[in-house]
Each structure stands twice: as structure tokens, then as C-alpha cells.
Amino acid sequence: MQTSFRILVVLASLLLAAPALRAQPFMEPGELRRGMSGFGLTTFQGTEIDTFQVEILGVLKGALGPRMDMILARLSGGPLEHTGLIRGMSGSPVYIDGRLIGAIAYGWYFSKEPIGGITPIGHMLDVATREHPTPSQYGKVLELDEETTRLLGGEGVSTLAPLGMPIAVAGFSPRGRQVLRDALDAPGIQLLDSPTGQGLSDQGFDGELSRTEVSIAPGGPLAVQLIRGDYSAAAIGTLTWVGDGRFVGFGHPMFLLGATNLPATGAYIHQVIPIQTASFKLGTPTNTIGAVHQDRLPAIAGTLGEAPDMMPVRVALRSAAGDNAFRCEVLRHPELSASLVRSVLFNSLETTEKLFGDATLRMRSHIALADGRTVERDQVYSSGIAPLRAVIDAVQPVGVLLNNPFAGLALDSLHFELEIGETLTQARITGLRLSPPDPKVGQRVSLQATLQPYRAEPVTELIELDLPAHLEPGPFVVRVGSGVASTRWEAARQPDAFVPRNAADVLALLERTGAADELVVEVFRAEPGFTVNGRELPGLPPSALAVLGADRSAGHLGPVQGEVVLRRTLTTDYVLSGEQSLDITLRKP
Incomplete structure (x- = not known):
């Protein structure tokens, strides 16, 4: 009862927050002492926010960078003693004496206890106060050397690493998931098959999850939509703080894009899956809640309300076995969109036809621009890897248009028509x-x-x-x-x-x-x-x-x-x- 009362107090203070972020009841790492206890908020199943207990173990000075500390804590309660730290908990807020100290975000692989690192809230709010970018200012995917990758998210046993992100995917074959994994190319991500369309609750199937309303509150599930439609992919984490029309979450970077503009949604957590190396939340994205504008080392941050539109992609495939059509939308980003489209084309071919062996394939591409102009391309391939070559060539102009130096070439939609036969010509x-x-x-x-x-x-x-x-x-x-x-x-x-x-x-x-x-x-x-x-x-x-x-x-x-x-x-x-x-x-x- 005492814990529930403290949760109500914290949520009420967040709802009544003044525009000035620093007026919130926050606690800095310098105020913490070993042995202090509090609680955290996260979602273990469904959309209901649950609690877990937190014991402060210390402060790791400069663990995130110069003048960027990390708080070390032991967690307990809920399934944690059985699962350890859980991927998807990233961003779960932690409170000491009713004051927000930060978000669960880091941990050790193969740890015998649920001990992890908390990103201080001050670092996270610094991300929330950055200016919103314009499209020309979007950050690029960070290419890391081997050592930096290891430090940021490599799976070293002794490395304190980001908990990582479950990427909830649907519609992708095993090889298609690998292509998508390579396209995202970020440390700590884990692609997971996820139920879509309908979610199973205690009362049975509860309808389309995309229409499920979720609480936009600290501890609630937070997802970033990458692909939606016949194919789906979304990064799953947790909301840390909400106020003044803004939010922060995750407590670590997603792709370290910097300034960006990505669709943010809620999520439905189907189950926590206990794994020895790293347990994870099995989730599905739900309704749109806003936009992610920043993807930085301490957190992702954005605004509630309007979300950026996504780019429609249609794939029509004709073969001796019949006709197939797929529709989806991918996020708009100069570095990510082309790779996501490539994974959609790759998977469409693999699941309906094949990728290797004798084949002749004709690919017609229709690229529509926002001002009504189009790019039309028609090419034919015949070899033992014709589908692979066709996919690579089809996506190349998408990357060119997204990264060209001239104004007025905004993409509207993509349409690909493929005809495939199983003989060489x-x-x-x-x-x-x-x-x-x-x-x-x-x-x-x-x-x-x-x-x-x-x-x-x-x-x-x-x-x-x-x-x-x-x-x-x-x-x-x-x-x-x-x-x-x-x-x-x-x-x-x-x-x-x-x-x-x-x-x-x-x-x-x-x-x-x-x-x-x-x-x-x-x-x-x-x-x-x-x-x-x-x-x-x-x-x-x-x-x-x-x-x-x-x-x-x-x-x-x-x-x-x-x-x-x-x-x-x-x-x-x-x-x-x-x-x-x-x-x-x-x-x-």
C-alpha cells in the first residue's frame, strides 16, 4: 500500500508539472548514498504499469563520459529474481524518496543478480531540451570501430552495456530477419518474432493492437516504429518521463542518430521471456503517441501528439505460382529508409519465390516524388542470384534521392513490380x-x-x-x-x-x-x-x-x-x- 501511494504521488506530480523541466522533483547522483531504497516503474505484461524495488549501490563516476555519471543499483520484485534485467526495460524510471533519479538502461551479460546501471535523469532531460531538427539536419547512422562497438554494446561478459532493444518484427523469414538486422546495424538490438493484429488478454482476443490505447506515463511501454503493414518492425523500450508535451525514454541510444524524426508509439507487452544471457519483453507496437526528435547517448526524446508520416511501399510479384502483393510503410530517414526497403523486397522474394538458383526476373520501379514527378526504371536479370541483384539495384535510386544535395526531391511513395521465371535467358x-x-x-x-x-x-x-x-x-x-x-x-x-x-x-x-x-x-x-x-x-x-x-x-x-x-x-x-x-x-x- 505504501508503494502504491508513492506511485500515485509521483504520477500526480508529473501531470501537474510546470513548463520548466528543472522544477520537477528530481534527485542528482551526488545526493545518493549506498543503501538508499526506492522503486521503479515498468510494464511486465499488457499495458499496466508495474513496480519493482531498487537499492542504490553507488555512483560510477564518468561511466558514460566526462561529467556523465551512472548510478549502480540492485533491482528486485516482479519477475526480476527469475529473469534478471530485461531487454525492453530500458527507460524504466527509478524514484528515491519520491524523486526521479533516472532510468534503468545498463547491465551485465550472464549476471547472477539483477544489478544494473541507471542513466541519471539530468543527462536525459538535456536531450529533451534540444531543438527539433529540420529534415536537412537529420543525423546519420554512426559507424563504429570494433573497440567502440564493444564498449557501447558488445556482449562482453565483464562489460557494463546497454540493456539493448528488442525489435518486434512480424512477416519476416529467418533470413529476412538477418537482412533487417544487418540493415539496422546497431549494438545490442535483438530481433524477435512478435504477435500482430490481435493481442491475447485475460478476456481473450482484444482486437487490433494498433488501436489499443496505452497510458502515456512513466513506466509505460514505448516503441519506435520502423516498418508497419504486411511487414512490421518496432524498437521496444520504456517511457522515463513525460511533461510539457515532451517525453524521454530508453536511457541509452537507439541507433545514435542524433537529430531525427521517427514515429513513436505505445506497445503491448505479451510476455517477459526469461533467457540466461539476456531476458526480453515480447511486445507489439500499438497506437501512435508522437515523434522521436533526438537519439543521443543518454536517451531518446521527442514530443507528444503529431507523428511524422511514413513512406508507403508496394510490392507486386508475379510468377507461375500466381500473383502476390504486399503493402507496408517504412520510416523516412536518409540513412535508414533505403536499407529497410531493401529488407522488405528481399523478404517478399524469399517468402514467395526464391533467392538462389536459375531465374530470370524483371523489375519495374515507380518512385513517386512529393511534387508529382516520378522516376521510372525497368530492368531484367538472369543468373543464379538474379533476385539479389534486382533488390540491390532497385533500392539504389532510393538512397540517391534521400541523400542528394539538391532541394525538391522529397520521396512520396515506392511501387515495385516483379516478374520471375525459373529458367535462365x-x-x-x-x-x-x-x-x-x-x-x-x-x-x-x-x-x-x-x-x-x-x-x-x-x-x-x-x-x-x-x-x-x-x-x-x-x-x-x-x-x-x-x-x-x-x-x-x-x-x-x-x-x-x-x-x-x-x-x-x-x-x-x-x-x-x-x-x-x-x-x-x-x-x-x-x-x-x-x-x-x-x-x-x-x-x-x-x-x-x-x-x-x-x-x-x-x-x-x-x-x-x-x-x-x-x-x-x-x-x-x-x-x-x-x-x-x-x-x-x-x-x-
């Missing part, structure tokens, strides 16, 4: 023949390209070319390759054209991908030239080349290595590889 270009072999300027010539399909007889493609009458006689090169090879030739010939200078250039380059099933023929003349503001100036006289080559003024001036005087494209039934070329000399008519 590869062919290699093995031969090239020109008739007549010594053509004249303005003459019609026949070109025979020999294709060697996989485990089939050779195929000959016949292409007729009308050589331009205005050409100067001399040496030329006739070359054939796939659309992919043609794009590579062009990048080598005119590298300046593949450097975007504005948002429109970015979109144009993203769509400038030759198809692998196209046979491209080019007649090429190797003469140096320049581009000026995007206009190609090949075949300039030596005096002009010398002037332009010596010009050091700013402007859109770039080199051109030769001129393509003729190009023809033919769509084939194969995914092409290999290249062939002929050196010819055009004669006068």
Missing part, C-alpha cells in the same frame, strides 16, 4: 560481322551479331545501318553490347554528363539505365571534344581544343572522348553479356 555476344567490310560514307551496311544463349544453339541478329552521308572518311569503331554496356561506354566517353548539377539532372540520370535485354550498336569516332553547358562539341580543330583545354574559369565545361555518330537499339529475348567491336575505315562514296 542469358546470352553472350560472341561475334560481330560487317558487310561489306570496307563500307563507304552514306552506304547501307548489314551487321550480324552472334549470340550464344545458355545451353542452346547460337542465334544471329541482323541489323541494317545507313551510314550518315555527312561523315568525313576515316577510321571508326563499330561496337555492340547490351544496354547496360552502352551506358558504361557513354559514362567513359562523356563523364561530365553523368555528374548532376541540379535536381532535374538527378532524375534524368536515375532513369538513364540501359536495359540488359537490349542489343545496342554504335558507330564511334575517337576524336576529342568538349561539352559546354551540356552541349556536345566534338571534332573541334586543334586551336579550339587548346583554348578550351587551358580555360580554368568556372562553368559547365567537360571533356568528351570521341563522338557516337550512329546508334541503334534492338530488344532481344535474352539478358546479354559481353561486347564485340570492329575497327573500320570509311571510304569516300
Whole structure:
């Protein structure tokens, strides 16, 4: 009864909090003494807030950094004596004499007792008072060296490490979970299968969990939604403090993103699962409560109310087995979104078809921007790892758009259409023949390209070319390759054209991908030239080349290595590889 009374006092003080954070009844580490006792708040099952007992053991000076202490405490009560510290408890507030001292956040692996570290509330509130970022100020995923990773969250037996975050996932296969785990790439995370849709309570199934109302109060479950829909992923922790429209939680970083803007939700805790290494809460995200704006070393922090929208992703897959469609939303972040989309595509292919073995796959990507513009891409793959290559290529423009330096390229939604068959349609270009072999300027010539399909007889493609009458006689090169090879030739010939200078250039380059099933023929003349503001100036006289080559003024001036005087494209039934070329000399008519 005495403990319950203290809980009511603390909650009432939080609800009546003044805007000034420091007016709250907090206690600094310097006021603590060994042997002081208090209680903590967390949720062990459902959405009800439970209590546990806390005994102060000491203060670890500088444990989190210069002038950043950590409080050491022994916990008891509830399931803790059986489970030890629990992943998902991160952020559970602790009170001494009715005053908030901080949040449970750190512990030891294989510990025989529930002894852990408490992040002082002062450090956490410093995160809550930081200014909200604008999208261009979002932090990036921190890449840590091995030693720093070990200190921040490695599973060393003697290392005091963050308790870690359960990532509640649904819809992912075992290999799909590993891809998602690699995409998140943060110390201490643990991907866990989680029930979705309906939650089992004492009264039976209680309806859609996404509509479940949870208490926005210290000790209540706190989740950060990464993916929702047919696929779901959310980081589960605990709320530490709520006041003045703000909240803090976790007591340690999530991904150490710094300034960010992520959807925050409540959570339903289905069960605490006791494990010898690290027990964890099995939870599911519920209704949206606000937005996380800061992800720092002492805590995550944000505001209650409006949450950032998420990016819709649709995947439609067609195969001999039938049609499948998946819909989900992923969070919007320049460093995380592309990786999350990749995990969704990967899992969609694995669960409905396959990732390895003979296959031919066509991927059509429709990327919609917020201003109505679109990026359309169409590519075909055929190999033993065709689905993997398709997934990697499909996500690449998403990363480019999220991290480009130009304004006005905000993503709205993504739509991927995939058609997959279980046979190889590869062919290699093995031969090239020109008739007549010594053509004249303005003459019609026949070109025979020999294709060697996989485990089939050779195929000959016949292409007729009308050589331009205005050409100067001399040496030329006739070359054939796939659309992919043609794009590579062009990048080598005119590298300046593949450097975007504005948002429109970015979109144009993203769509400038030759198809692998196209046979491209080019007649090429190797003469140096320049581009000026995007206009190609090949075949300039030596005096002009010398002037332009010596010009050091700013402007859109770039080199051109030769001129393509003729190009023809033919769509084939194969995914092409290999290249062939002929050196010819055009004669006068």
C-alpha cells in the first residue's frame, strides 16, 4: 500500500508539472548514498504499469563520459529474481524518496543478480531540451570501430552495456530477419518474432493492437516504429518521463542518430521471456503517441501528439505460382529508409519465390516524388542470384534521392513490380560481322551479331545501318553490347554528363539505365571534344581544343572522348553479356 501511494504521488506530480523541466522533483547522483531504497516503474505484461524495488549501490563516476555519471543499483520484485534485467526495460524510471533519479538502461551479460546501471535523469532531460531538427539536419547512422562497438554494446561478459532493444518484427523469414538486422546495424538490438493484429488478454482476443490505447506515463511501454503493414518492425523500450508535451525514454541510444524524426508509439507487452544471457519483453507496437526528435547517448526524446508520416511501399510479384502483393510503410530517414526497403523486397522474394538458383526476373520501379514527378526504371536479370541483384539495384535510386544535395526531391511513395521465371535467358555476344567490310560514307551496311544463349544453339541478329552521308572518311569503331554496356561506354566517353548539377539532372540520370535485354550498336569516332553547358562539341580543330583545354574559369565545361555518330537499339529475348567491336575505315562514296 505504501508503494502504491508513492506511485500515485509521483504520477500526480508529473501531470501537474510546470513548463520548466528543472522544477520537477528530481534527485542528482551526488545526493545518493549506498543503501538508499526506492522503486521503479515498468510494464511486465499488457499495458499496466508495474513496480519493482531498487537499492542504490553507488555512483560510477564518468561511466558514460566526462561529467556523465551512472548510478549502480540492485533491482528486485516482479519477475526480476527469475529473469534478471530485461531487454525492453530500458527507460524504466527509478524514484528515491519520491524523486526521479533516472532510468534503468545498463547491465551485465550472464549476471547472477539483477544489478544494473541507471542513466541519471539530468543527462536525459538535456536531450529533451534540444531543438527539433529540420529534415536537412537529420543525423546519420554512426559507424563504429570494433573497440567502440564493444564498449557501447558488445556482449562482453565483464562489460557494463546497454540493456539493448528488442525489435518486434512480424512477416519476416529467418533470413529476412538477418537482412533487417544487418540493415539496422546497431549494438545490442535483438530481433524477435512478435504477435500482430490481435493481442491475447485475460478476456481473450482484444482486437487490433494498433488501436489499443496505452497510458502515456512513466513506466509505460514505448516503441519506435520502423516498418508497419504486411511487414512490421518496432524498437521496444520504456517511457522515463513525460511533461510539457515532451517525453524521454530508453536511457541509452537507439541507433545514435542524433537529430531525427521517427514515429513513436505505445506497445503491448505479451510476455517477459526469461533467457540466461539476456531476458526480453515480447511486445507489439500499438497506437501512435508522437515523434522521436533526438537519439543521443543518454536517451531518446521527442514530443507528444503529431507523428511524422511514413513512406508507403508496394510490392507486386508475379510468377507461375500466381500473383502476390504486399503493402507496408517504412520510416523516412536518409540513412535508414533505403536499407529497410531493401529488407522488405528481399523478404517478399524469399517468402514467395526464391533467392538462389536459375531465374530470370524483371523489375519495374515507380518512385513517386512529393511534387508529382516520378522516376521510372525497368530492368531484367538472369543468373543464379538474379533476385539479389534486382533488390540491390532497385533500392539504389532510393538512397540517391534521400541523400542528394539538391532541394525538391522529397520521396512520396515506392511501387515495385516483379516478374520471375525459373529458367535462365542469358546470352553472350560472341561475334560481330560487317558487310561489306570496307563500307563507304552514306552506304547501307548489314551487321550480324552472334549470340550464344545458355545451353542452346547460337542465334544471329541482323541489323541494317545507313551510314550518315555527312561523315568525313576515316577510321571508326563499330561496337555492340547490351544496354547496360552502352551506358558504361557513354559514362567513359562523356563523364561530365553523368555528374548532376541540379535536381532535374538527378532524375534524368536515375532513369538513364540501359536495359540488359537490349542489343545496342554504335558507330564511334575517337576524336576529342568538349561539352559546354551540356552541349556536345566534338571534332573541334586543334586551336579550339587548346583554348578550351587551358580555360580554368568556372562553368559547365567537360571533356568528351570521341563522338557516337550512329546508334541503334534492338530488344532481344535474352539478358546479354559481353561486347564485340570492329575497327573500320570509311571510304569516300
